[in-house]
Amino acid sequence: MKHSQRTEGVTVGSNTALLPEKKVERPRYTPVDLDRHPAVEALLGRLGLGAFDRDSLAAPVGRNDTWAGRTTGGRSVFVKRLVGTDPAEVERRMKRLLAFHLWARDLPAEALRGPDFLGYDRDAALVVFELVDGARNGAELMVDETFGADLATTIGEAVGQLHTAVPPAGADWDRSLPYQPPLEALHGLSPATFDSLSFGELQGWRLMQQDADLRAAVARLREWEAEAPLVPTHCDLRVDQLLITGDTVYLTDWEEFRLADGARDVGSFAGEWLYRSVLDIVTTRGDTVFVDLELTHEMVISRGVAKMQRLMPLVRDFWRGYRTARPTVDDRFAARAAAFAGWHLLDRLMAGASRSSRLSGIERAAAGIGRGVLLQPEKFIDTLGLGDS
Structure with missing residues (x-):
């Protein structure tokens, strides 16, 4: 056709x-x-x-x-x-x-x-x-630090326009909850799934399955999501799916598109930058001076905060653009978006684990930060750039 x-x-x-x-x-x-x-x-x-x-x-x-x-x-x-x-x-x-x-x-x-x-x-x-x-895709711009405020704002406005668009009358669109985060897998994996995973993935699942607080936080997020307004949503938004040429932006890979909670897309964008800030703890990106030595726990925390402060303004620009296109959201929207951002770090942990036999220290750090955001999303709304100010 x-x-x-x-x-x-x-x-x-x-x-x-x-x-x-x-x-x-x-x-x-x-x-x-x-x-x-x-x-x-x-x-x-x-x-x-x-x-x-x-x-x-x-x-x-x-x-x-x-x-x-x-x-x-x-x-x-x-x-x-x-x-x-x-x-x-x-x-x-x-x-x-x-x-x-x-x-x-x-x-x-x-x-x-x-x-x-x-x-x-x-x-x-x-x-x-x-x-x-x-x-160029958004991940390339993220890595070489040319992903600017104007681009973030434009993408935020575009996502907001998508979420406010009206589906055609009688559209037979998917309304099911997306698979991620997989609450059932946090309680146990099927034998077929278990046999297909790398050692790194098995290590990651074991860590999450043994964490009762994490399981409860995911269950709560799924309950919030089930009660949220349904809007046209990409449901798998990542910066590497953004194609930018001149002053034009495209988004690819719409296989997960459905009527869903728009906080998913917002949280995914925020989660991409949160994850990047954690990865940058062990890089010189944004540093004026960096001494190459083994990082202590305190240094990881302080560098993590500094990296977040450098990158989170892009999420704020995205959020400003989003609210321009969609000025009214429900009261729990920002908290759900923050929780989805937290889960995004755990999802990235598992994506990385699929290619290795063990979890690296920086992957564990990212998972720990994601867990903290997922457990207390309201506490991180402003930190992630999703506040009203």
Whole structure:
């Protein structure tokens, strides 16, 4: 099916540059052999795009099969094939992704959206987008410290516009609670899940499962979430999913999109910067002087506070933009957003643990901070930049 109406990303005024010009050099990864998936080029042909120029192909890193390159019709496109061990879950992800992109045509110009959606093959779990050439993702800007206040404010406004947008009448959208945070897994893992985890992940789950206060805090957050107003929500927002080119911003990976608690998206953005501030405890980013020595507990705390004070203003800028677009939220919204930010650090802990046999000291520090925020989210609202001031 062809998606004929073009959708533009979020833009700011013509006099505001979100991103300094910088040539982006990324490693090229070999994509999955297209001959194993003839449905890809069959779809490109039906869309009138032509076949891929095989010499131009690259594969962005991700959990799905992806192909990015030029076609014989002269278009630069990105194709994603959703993959997973459970066909029913792949179908649910596809349904949610299509629900967003087919609706995004009618969103306000200021709302978040993905790159131009060109078409799809639902049976083959394939989607096709315009390739955003030369874009940088938000994680790259975060690391090289070019993620500025204007960009944070613009993204906050765009998320707020998304959350205030009205779903189409009779829309059959997913209303289920997202899987994360997985309360059931905090009480026990299935044998199949246990056998699939790394030693680092098992270590992380053991730490969380033995923490009764943490389990209670997650249960409380899930109860709050179940009572929250439902709005169109991305539900898996991370800065590496933001694509920025010039003064235009796109958000990718809408497979978790649904009607949900908007505090999830706000908390995820805050959690990204909270996690970055913890990682920076052992870096020289933002330091005038740094002595390379073993950090004591007191030094970890003091450096952590300093790093948070340096980065949290970006969350404040995001929150200011969000409240401009969505001035009214429920009384518990900021507390839920803070709690989701706390959980985000624990989620990042498990993501890192999947690639190692043990948890590092800095990962444990991040988990400890995330736990503290999750247990007492009201106490951290202002610290995270989510207050009224």
